[in-house]
Amino acid sequence: MAKRVPKSFFQRDTCAVAQMLLGKELVREQIRLRITEVEAYLPDDSACHARSGPTKRNAAMFGPPGRAYVYLCYGLHHLLNIATEPEGVGAAVLIRSCEPLTGHETIYARREGKAGAPKGPALLTGPGKVGQALGVDVSWSGHPLYQAGGLEIREGPPPEQRCIGPRVGIGYADPEDRDAPLRFAIANTPWVSQRKTLTLV
């Protein structure tokens, strides 16, 4: 298995971390997911949860880089983020989509709803689905992703080509933040949500 991404990887510009996360692997127990789509949430960003300063919910965003920030969205979806920037600065990268590499049985079991787990990319293209597949919840906020145990990020082959576009679901943000090209995805893969809004880089 590939080695873990070191702590130093996360201590740099949030946009750089977001783009370099494409192709890396999220590993928990027997599940391995290739990261295919991410979004950057920056300091001084009206779309970022940290925009109003630290709170009980977003505290992990202000913590040291390389740790998980998991929060509950719409009362039912657990969204996985990775804290970036030095301690005291509120910024993070949201994991939007993944391609399953191993652990399909567990993923299917966790994603199974009334109609069963969907076949194909609908299985994991969306941040709520990724959180569900990995079995994370808000208690994972603050968990280090650069050390053994629990949830880890490991090296993987970088994408040959990338896509870029505006972020999803942030209509409440200021126009300049709402339209900022801070969403990154691997090109030429079906494991990406909302592909039509993306353009090749």
Place this chain on the structure above:
DNA sequence: ACAAGGATCCTCT
């Protein structure tokens, strides 16, 4: 103490 709204997903038309 209260009201408002959300970094989504799924189903139905």
Place this chain on the structure above:
DNA sequence: GAGGATCCTTGTT
């Protein structure tokens, strides 16, 4: 393409 589910967080009174 549109709407409901569902409940916690946040800012305000």
